[in-house]
Amino acid sequence: MSLQNITFHTSKDRMYLTEIAYIDYKPELGELEAASGEVAGLNSDAMARQFGQIRALRRQWLDAETVDAFFAMEEAVDDFQLAQMRIRADQSLSDAARKVQLQKAEQTLPSPIREAREQTRKFSEYQQARVKLNDDPGALQAWREDAFGAE
DSSP, X not given: OOOTTOOOSSHHHHHHHXXXXXXXXXXXXXXXXXXXXXXXXXXXXXXXXXXXXXXXXXXXXXXXXXXXXXXXXXXXXXXXXXXXXXXHHOTTSOHHHHHHHHHHHHTTSOHHHHHHHHHHHHHHHXXXXXXXXXXXXXXXXXXXXXXXXXX
């Protein structure tokens, strides 16, 4: 049962019909994913095609508000990963241009994901600094204060 063009009379109706549509959507999604194979092995064009098919299937079964509520963040990450793949594969870009393009692509992510990536990056940089500055506690403390601020 597709939710397109259905008028909901109560929020309970909406919730019930959304649940039924989602249950109907899941097996079709499984068939689509099985037919497409493993995403990790796909090139960027094949991955873009698969993402497009999944998005179309979602919109076939679920209304736009539901798709946005449940899948907006996932779709933003998909778009970012696809852009990342294409940027990294683009041999015409210099290292500096590639870095700029990757940073621009990351800016398209929702802020909670950007913030989580930044925290992960900071922790990774801290781990590297700890190894590098292990013999110099003063330098490590200065690095920490520079990176994270005074305690």
